[in-house]
Amino acid sequence: MIKCAGCGVNLQSDFPDKEGYTKDLNNKYCERCFNIIHYNKYLKVPDKDYSQIVKEIDLKGDLILLVTDFLNLYNLDELDLHSPVLLVMTKADILPKSVIKEHLLSKIECKLNVVDKIIVSSKNNFNLDLLYNKILKYKKSNNVYVIGYTNAGKSTLINKMVKNYGFHDGEITTSNLPSTTLDLIYTKVNDNLTLIDTPGLLDKGSMIMKSSKEELKKITPKKEIRPIIYQIKGKQILLIDDFFRLDLEDTNIICYMSNDLNFRRIYKDKPCHLKCYDLKIEANKDLVIKGLGFITFKKESYVKLWLVDNTRYLIRDSIV
Numbered sequence: 001m002i003k004c005a006g007c008g009v010n011l012q013s014d015f016p017d018k019e020g021y022t023k024d025l026n027n028k029y030c031e032r033c034f035n036i037i038h039y040n041k042y043l044k045v046p047d048k049d050y051s052q053i054v055k056e057i058d059l060k061g062d063l064i065l066l067v068t069d070f071l072n073l074y075n076l077d078e079l080d081l082h083s084p085v086l087l088v089m090t091k092a093d094i095l096p097k098s099v100i101k102e103h104l105l106s107k108i109e110c111k112l113n114v115v116d117k118i119i120v121s122s123k124n125n126f127n128l129d130l131l132y133n134k135i136l137k138y139k140k141s142n143n144v145y146v147i148g149y150t151n152a153g154k155s156t157l158i159n160k161m162v163k164n165y166g167f168h169d170g171e172i173t174t175s176n177l178p179s180t181t182l183d184l185i186y187t188k189v190n191d192n193l194t195l196i197d198t199p200g201l202l203d204k205g206s207m208i209m210k211s212s213k214e215e216l217k218k219i220t221p222k223k224e225i226r227p228i229i230y231q232i233k234g235k236q237i238l239l240i241d242d243f244f245r246l247d248l249e250d251t252n253i254i255c256y257m258s259n260d261l262n263f264r265r266i267y268k269d270k271p272c273h274l275k276c277y278d279l280k281i282e283a284n285k286d287l288v289i290k291g292l293g294f295i296t297f298k299k300e301s302y303v304k305l306w307l308v309d310n311t312r313y314l315i316r317d318s319i320v
C-alpha cells in the first residue's frame with residue numbers, strides 16, 4: 001500500500017468520503033492533505049483515540065520526543081509513558097520576552113522518565129542544533145518517535161530537522177487545524193536517525209477541538225505573546241471574544257494568550273450564554289483554559305469563570 005506523504009494514511013481511490021482518498025493513486029498526497037496545504041480547508045476532526053498508538057510505541061523502549069508548547073504545558077503526566085522522554089517545548093518564538101527560559105524549564109514538572117528538556121523553535125531555527133545533538137546522545141536506536149497533543153508542532157519540527165540534517169525538504173502536511181497527521185510517518189533524516197511522526201493526541205476539553213477555522217486563527221499565536229496585565233479595582237468583567245469571561249474583584253492578573261484575541265473590560269453585568277464556574281484561586285496560581293492560554297493570579301481571588309460548554313480549565317502553580 002502507498003501512503004500519503006502528508007498525513008501517513010494509505011492512499012485509496014474508491015471511497016471519496018474516507019481517509020486517504022485521491023482520484024489518482026500516483027499522487028503523493030491524499031485529497032484531504034491537498035485541501036489543507038492549498039486552501040487550509042477545515043475538515044471534521046476524526047473521532048479516534050490515538051492513545052493506543054502511543055502505548056504501542058512506548059513498548060518499544062525507543063527515545064520519545066514529547067513535543068509541547070508554552071500555552072499547552074499541562075496533561076503531560078496523563079500520558080503514562082515508561083520509555084525515555086526528551087521533553088521539547090517548541091514555538092520559542094511566541095514566548096514573551098519576560099519569561100526566562102531556564103526558569104520555565106525548571107517549572108515543568110512531570111512524573112515521566114524525562115532524560116532532558118529543551119526549548120526550541122522550528123520557525124526561527126532556535127536551538128535545533130542542540131536538539132539534534134541531544135537526540136543523538138539519548139537515542140536507543142535509529143528510530144526516535146515524536147509524540148504530543150494535536151497542534152503542538154510535531155510535524156513542523158520533523159520537516160525542519162530533515163531540512164537541516166538530512167538531504168531533502170520535509171514533506172509532511174502541517175496546519176493549525178486539529179488532527180492534521182493521521183498515522184505514523186517514518187522520515188529518514190540520515191543514516192543515523194529516523195524520526196517517526198504520530199497523530200496528535202486529542203484532548204476533548206481543549207478549545208482547539210471546538211473552534212471554527214476563523215477562531216483557530218485567532219487563538220493560535222503567530223508571534224511573540226505580549227502578556228496583558230490588569231489591575232482590577234472593585235468589580236469588573238473581562239471578556240475575551242465570545243469564548244470566555246471572567247468576573248473579577250480587587251485583584252491583579254496577567255493574561256498569556258494570543259494577542260489576536262479581542263480583550264474587553266466592562267463594568268456592568270450583562271446576560272451570558274456561557275457555562276459558569278465559581279472559583280477560589282490562591283496567590284501565584286495559573287488558571288489554564290485548555291487550548292487557549294492561561295491567566296496568572298498574583299493574589300488570592302474569588303472569580304466567576306464563564307466558558308464555552310465542554311471546554312475545560314485547570315489550576316496549577318504558576319510557571320512564569
Ligand SMILES: Nc1nc2c(ncn2[C@@H]2O[C@H](COP(=O)(O)OP(=O)(O)OP(=O)(O)O)[C@@H](O)[C@H]2O)c(=O)[nH]1
Nearest residue numbers: 122123151152153154155156174175179180181200
Ligand atoms: N510560531 C510557531 N508556530 C509553529 C511552530 N511550529 C509549528 N507551528 C505552528 O503550529 C501549528 C501546528 O503545527 P503542526 O506541525 O501541524 O502540529 P502537529 O503537532 O503535527 O499537529 P497534529 O498533526 O494535528 O498532531 C501550525 O500552525 C504551525 O505553523 C514554531 O516553531 N513557531
Ligand SMILES: [Mg+2]
Nearest residue numbers: 154155180181
Ligand atoms: Mg502533525
